Amino acid sequence: MKKRNKKAIVITAIVMLIGILLILTGFFGGWFAGLFVxxxxxxxxxxxxxxxxxxxxxxVFYEDIDLPDKALQVLGDISGDDMALILVDLSALSEVDKSAYYSKSLQYITVSGTLRAVDEAELKDVSDSLFRFYEDLYYDTLEKRGLEDTQENRDNFCELAMTPVIPYCLEIKSIESFNWIPFIPAGVFVFIVALILEICLVFKLKKRIVLPIVYGLMVIIPAVMLFNHIRAMLSVExxxxxxxxMKNYVCTDTRxxxxxxxxxxxxxxxxxFDNHLYGVPNFFNIDKSHAGFGCATFAADTPDGKHLFGRNFDFMETDALLVYSHPEGAYESIGVADIGIFGVSQGSSVSPDSPFGKLIMTVTPYFVVDGMNEKGVGAGILQLDIDEPHQDNGKPDLLVFCAIRGILDYCASVDEALxxxxxxxxxxxxxNYHLFITDSTGRYVVVEWLDNEMVVTEYQCCTNSVIAPGEFYDMGDPDxxxxxxxxxxxxxxxxxxEEAMAILDEVHNRKMTEWSCVYNLEDFTVSICLDADYSKVYTFSVEEFR
Known part of the structure; x- marks a missing residue:
């Protein structure tokens, strides 16, 4: 081998290493830089x-308060005791910069601003805002402790909520943030080009013949391998x-x-990851705080003899994905997934409008939390604050969180779901969770796992406490x-x-209801209201997705 070729091979190998470093920088640069911040x-x-x-x-990690252009920014160790909250005033920022701040959750940004003291009146506004935000927790605490709603109890609650708040405000004038993501495609490009040159040099191939073939394969192979992922990503609206x-083209093997x-x-x-992302190491970090959600469901008949399934999903700020699914050998269905559990939302580090966010969405159909299918079966999952189920009867293991997907795909009645x-x-x-299942015959049941036994109760509605009569009745979070x-x-x-949606309005959780759905089990339609805004209803028919 000529000396010149040896040098070229070494150089291209170094360039390949640079490409790998660029990719790693894109994934971990922000985290690494944060170690020195x-x-x-x-x-x-x-x-x-x-x-x-x-x-x-x-x-960026903030408590969203209902004061115009203000938030409570976390300082110190978010996950530890060494943490404080400081009031930040964003009123001097442009709308673009305000959006940038709110969208950079858990990312580091550089801010420039002025520090000032907060007077008693402003602290009172913050305290009142925190009380409004945690009002449900306040009343739940009173109920559990058997206390009355008195001014003294309110003051004590507000004092506790204000404990980490320091009496200063940072008036932010400008923000800067570094986007590490472009390093990833740049690194991939550098690595592939260097790899092609390395192959040409080692095997003494003519570049004018090899390069067009390799470049073509670089496009064709990923396109074929990720064809359904790309289809699903392009369907996101x-x-x-x-x-x-989104239309489901990826999670088509529910069985x-x-x-x-x-x-x-x-x-x-x-x-x-093994079956849908070609064995790529699991990089998901399930946000387990999203697993604990409060909800309400019910079944009802309409005056014209049809059947409705109503559902509130109550939780902190998250985003919803309405999924249309019709895999081969499965029933047609629509359902809603909480994509925040995967860290995808407007307030998270991964935006649902980004390509990476849409890629994550492609595997969320397995995790729908409510929905209905073409046979008129509706189902929803609701939290129960009791011991987790872990059955051991020699049957295949199944996460209760994924049961809704199985019911929608394969069950034509409540009996088949059971x-x-x-x-x-x-x-x-x-x-722990329980399931509410209903169908177009008007039948409805609540399924619970109590002391590792499956218990079925015919009941028209449920929230977040045990429905089954007996020793567990009303355990969980009764209200x-x-x-x-x-x-x-x-x-x-x-x-x-409309009246069914009004019932959901009656029982919606103050500031915690992320969406309210009314499924018509005969018409195969769903109406959705977001963030307890019942003046705006989004209605979807399955015909729109076919």
Missing amino acids: KDIDYKNIKPEDLGKTINTDIQ KQADGLYV EMMDSGSATTDELLDWI ALLESYDIHSDLG DRKDTINSCLTNDREVTA
């Missing part, structure tokens, strides 16, 4: 620091802030998923929502779709 030294703020312009790096729709023996979320994700659930050992490592729904549906009252 220090927040404001909030413990040592001195009077002479007030009024001065400061430049500092902060990791934004309907409103926090609401997207194999259910029979994979996955008893934990990590096992299921490993199976998904038979499907009976054929698996049900597990959960994200807390008056179930009674409110029952009172709205007394004497077999018939309701229209």
Whole structure:
């Protein structure tokens, strides 16, 4: 081999290494840079620091309060006790920069601004805002402790909520953030070009022949391998802030998923990566805080003899994905997935409008939390704050979180749904849940796993407490929502779709209801309201997706 060729081979190998480093920089650069970043030294703020312009790096993590252009920014260790909240004023920023701040959750940005003291009136505004935000928690605490709603109890609650808030405000004048993502495609390009040159040099191939072939294969092979992923990503459409729709072309093997023996979320994700992402190491980090959600469901008849399935999904800020699915050998269905559980939302580090966010969306159909199919079966999953189920009856293991997908794909009635659930050992490592299942015959049941036994109760509605009579009855998180729904549906009252949505409005959780759905089990339609705004209804028919 000529000396010149040896040098060229070494050089291209070095360039390949540079490409790999660029890719790693794109994935981990922000994290690595964050190791050398220090927040404001909030413990040592001195009077002479007030009024001065400061430049500092902060990791964006904020408490959203209902004060115009203001938020409570976390300082210090987010996951530890060494944490404080400082009021930030964004009113001097442009709308673009404000959006940039809110969209950079858990990312580091550089801010320039002025530090000032917060007076008593402004602290009172912050305290009142926090009380409004945590009002549900306040009333739940009173109920659990058997206390009355008194001014003293309110003051004590507000004092506790204000404990981490320091009496300063950072008036942000400008922000800067570094986008590490472009390093990834740049690194891939550099690596592939260097690899091609390396092959040509080692095997003494003519570049004018090899390069067009290799470049063509570089396009064709990924396109073929990711054809269905690309189709699904291209089908994603934004309907409103926090609401997207997508056709499912990827998660089409529900039976194999259910029979994979996955008893934990990590096992299921490993199976998904092996079967749908070609064995790429599992890089998902399930946000387990999204696994605990409060909800309400009910079934009702309409005056014209049709059947409705109503559902509230109550949780902190997240985004919803309406999924249309019709794999070969499965029923046609529509359902809603909480994509925030995968860290995809407007307030998370991965935007649902980004290509990476849309790629993650392609595997969320396995995780729909409510939906209906062409046979008129509707189902939803609701949290129960009791011991997790881990059955051991010698049957295949199935995560309860994925049961909705199986019911929508393969069950034509409530009875078939119950038979499907009976054929698996049900597990959960994200807390306990119960299922509400109904169909177009008007039948409805609540399915619960109590002391690792599957218990079925015929009941028209459920929220977040145990429905089954007996020793577990009303355990979990009981409140008056179930009674409110029952009172709205007394004497077999018939309701229209609009009246069903009004019932969901009656029991929606203040500031926590992310979406409310009314499924018409005969018409195969769903109406959705977002963020408890019942003045705006988004209605979807399955015909729109076919």
